[in-house]
Amino acid sequence: MKTADLVDAHGEELQFCNLPFLKLGMRQAFCGPIATIKCFEDNALLKAELQKPGEGRVMVVDGGASNRVALLGDQIATILRDNGWAGIIINGAVRDSAEINQMDVAVFCLSLTPKKSVKDGAGRAGIPVQFGGVSFAPGAYLCADQDGVLVSARDLR
Template identity: 50%
Template sequence: MQFMTTDLYDAHEGQVNVATPLLQRYGGRARFSGQIATVKLFEDNTLVREVLGTPGEGKVLVVDGGGSLRCALMGDQIAELAVKNGWEGVVIWGCIRDSVAIAALDLGVRALATNPKKSVKRGEGQQGLAVRFVDVDFTPGHWLYADEDGVLVSPTRIA
């Protein structure tokens, strides 16, 4: 992947949104991009597993976990599933676990923090909604670009 968010921002200033830098980098891939798919849930990762178990076709799953720090919404098994199914990355407004194993995977991962506690499994959540966190609207079909300098969102493909 040959883009830099700084260059993309400079070339498309006013057309891209920049995420407030609250998300930490955990995946083995520092730089990733793709069309956005979304899920919204709270402390229940059933839908995360379900969606990442489908063909990702180079997309990025954005998970609005309500910012909860009380449990993890993705661990190494779900992250491995994402890699197997061709997802470029996962951005989580919440926590992950198994961070050492996830760091070894060819997957872009951003999340608030780590927590060893697993989530509940109630099968709750919604898919395909526009969600908002870190001062950015994440709309399905828009494009996300992430690298060492941050996360950008654009309504169209820019790189």
């Protein structure tokens, strides 16, 4: 279902993430329950969480809006795809955009950079994160397409 249709049918139940995301990958739209990561310029925890079965969930990453280093590149995007994640929203940067654009994935991010992140494992998983005027809670539902990112407490599709 298109995000515009969801807004028309369920406007009061939805939060709209007001950020100018870049949209990468061949998958144009995705929906699913939310899983979360909060990390800053370190993607080791993100990689570990994406190695778990995605089961159609959407990974939401609060990277502190950093554009200095990438939290995801083509190798981690491959893990995302292969483990059944519906898509990923990153409040931060991505690299390997040309390769990701050729993959059957959905990656929304704030910016691109060639620089890789550190791998210390800093961060937290499974906690509510906030950015773009929205609170993303694990287990809530996210729907995204070319028009934007919506969050609701329940599946409205």
